[in-house]
Amino acid sequence: MTTTNDPPAKGQDGRDRSLPVIANPSRRTAVKGAFATLGAAAFVAAVSPLRQAAQRSSAAEFMQSHYKRLTDEEKRQVIERLEAEAKENHGVEVEIADDRPIPGTKFVYAINLSVCNGNGKCVEACHKENNHDRSTGQSYIRVLEMPKGTMDMEQGNTTYSGVVPKDDKFYLPVQCQQCDEPPCVDVCPVKATWKEEDGIVVVDYNWCIGCRYCEAACPYHARRFNWKQAEIPAEEINPDQSYLSNRIRPVGVVEKCTYCLHRTRRGKLPACLEACPTGARVFGNILDPDSNIRWILENKRVYILKEELGTKPAFFYYFD
Amino acid sequence: MSSTTAILTSDDHRSDESHLLSYPRFLKRILYLATEGSFGFYAWMTALTAVTLVGANAWANQVAGGMIGTNMTDHVSWGLYIANFTFCVGLAAGGVMMVIPAYLYDDEDMHKVVIVGETVAIAAIVMCTLSVIVDLGRPDRFWHMIPGLGEFNWPMSMLTWDVIVLNGYLLINLHVVGYLLYMRYLGRKPDPKWYIPFVFLSIFWAISIHTVTAFLYCGLGGRPFWNTALLAPRFLASAFVSGPAFIILVMRVMRLTTGYTAPVGPARTLIQIIRVAMVVNLVMLASEIFTLFYTGGGHASAANYLFFGAHGHNGLVPWIWSAIALNLLGTFLFFLPSAMERSTVRIVACLCCIVGIWIEKGMGLIIPGFIPSTLHEIVEYTPSLIEWKVTLGIWAFGMLILTVLIKLVTSVFTGQVSSKEPTAMS
């Protein structure tokens, strides 16, 4: 669209060059017109792959408003459409809910670094639970293998493999920290990402323009971009979905960990926590004084990742 | 094209005719003129159009197939496009270095050619906008950014500031250029109240576009390589090299192709500016390097990777050292006395500095901001073929616009087109 304003005429119009304009204006105009038509046709041909892209997204999707502006009725229609699209494109019956925050809840996560052994079950659980693209093996969690005696991630390594834990290493899983001062939310030019009342930073996948400024702003490598349309075998798709969470994302938008809000806002524990065989992960409501998470923050030694950046994470690392 | 009639009957123009009628006619006529030219002109325009189309096609494929066609990753999430964007903002801001001498210091000679700087700015802003649009994963949702229609996260997001200042700068320059040309065409003396305020506004605005663009990056606490107060001044200093250098090249091309010879003064003034700005730029680069390496630690890891390679990865090392070599060579050449003449040295110096700064600001600044990643993983980046095609397409389109604009400017300024007398071409 942006290059449609091509100057109208072009071409090796050699024969005319010595002629004064006045001499034969109509012929010259005709030649110019011909070349303009040619140029326009060439342009249409050049951008024809866009037609293919346009077929993927419906007019309703194009016109869809921001999540916060949708009325209940509009939300219902949007969700219906998304469910129909999942059926058509992926061949599965999915159920997309619109889970809202539970009043009086502020979610906080903690990981026991003394216990985590870097086995990566959380990474896999996230990959499956959140309907990530299979070929790129996406996951919202990365685990760093760190040498004992440092917290400097420069010395960490995410591509370790084999038997864990190694004797001279400890393991540092990193995912979205659901910051109270989220830099990713500040930088988004279209308010496609925001922090909800229960502390979860969400993305409206149908509003994001894919500029990836949030990816640049996040200090925790928590955000992922859909470089391609996610491909998941129908039988592996998790049908239990939520609009702001694990529904199959469109291509070209940014996504992130939502503390599995499609589970946690229904009172359940996040998938990564349930998958953890070592019990290193703890999740809960910090506003509840009797919660596990409160006991940990009050009684354990707690470490906050990149605390100096002032992002105020709702994610803590603790030690036995 | 009905503009022929306009050309043939232009002498019926009366000076008290409404601008509503005469301005569209003026636009029509100059547009017609812009598509008139020699064989060489047509060849040049055809070539640019062809490259633009290649770029457009590559971009269409990128949209259709997803951005997996680029070589960007979640680790290096901005690449050639944003690098090129940063450089083009500098190019646009650099035009102000003609405006300041012309209007603040009343340099008469500079006054005659200042419009060249403004046209370069227009073309550069168009390239900036395109560079951002091709970087979007969902260009179809561009309307989400339009205030009122979409959600515009102003004033929190620096990107929204950038949208405002870039579009504002484009409008200011379009107005000033359009107004001055139109008045020339009418054969009237421009009324200062219609453009002087805008010219002064454009001076501040030019500074702001590059400052805001620097704030895009340096405001990110999670990226230590960018998170430095020196970034905006460095951007400005390098912009005041690349912009004037580019304008000097444009004026040389104008002289060789259109026969419009600018006075010798403006280019000399520009070179004086380049000399100062380039030295300031190099001093700031050196001070940045000193701070990073003398302090060491985690903040130096990106610089380490950039200049020397880290952990066996050294993809950016050749880039940055070529940039430094080109910048030093360009600076040296600019300081030669022959750079003050219409010499080849001047042209080579300009080319060296333009390429040097393009690398320094793009592959040498935007990319290493992502390497190592925020979790200190090293994932390297080299632009894919699609990215190169699209970027070249953007440049070709920018040059296309610049050529048309320069052609208009020269035809109006050399009196080839005017409302007073019938046009006499060739």
Next chain:
Amino acid sequence: MTRISSLLSAGVVCTAALMVVVCWDGTSPRDNQRRERDAVAQSISTEPSAAPAQASSETERKSKAPSEPGRHAVVVRRPAGPPLIELAATDPQGRSGQVACSTCHSVRRPNLANRTSDSLDEFHQGLTFNHGTLACYACHNPEQSDALRLADGSAVEYRDVMTLCSQCHAAQATAFRHGAHGGMNGHWDLSRGPQTKNNCIDCHDPHEPSYPKMIVGFKPRDRFLKDETKHDDHE
């Protein structure tokens, strides 16, 4: 002058009023909170006496009594009962069998000196044992071989093995109690559903309690430009 002084006094009054409001706001919820917490502490302290009584009625699991109505239980998994020993030999029909500890131990004299399987010459050979300097009968009960033995010599059922472990591993037991050890499944919000927790021996082999090594399975391939076989991360 009078205007300034009246302005000043008005300012002082406003500040004082503000301070009162702030103090009021600040103290009252905190007091409420403390009261609530004390109440909860009480309910927790009454639990241990209630739990054993309940345990006998259940078959597999022990469940913490819900502390208030409408709340689901936190279910801690428990062993089914005393372990059964697989017989090494098979009978003429080729069937192997399982026997209870008491099958042999009711007729054999306990050797209190045994510390490792090395000194055993007949049964339990090859048993790996790596649990500090404990002797077998530190935990197994010489008098009642189908039960365990607490430090004071009293018997404890296999199903209450956590009581035994907690004698030494009190810190872990405390952490476990607060969800900071051992993990969980199900619901974080007990008003919406129950929660299941492991017991000690679900994860720790009592004879060799250090957590086993694992093999990393899944790895994200999101550095998709790279040759995946090449591990080029820095270290």
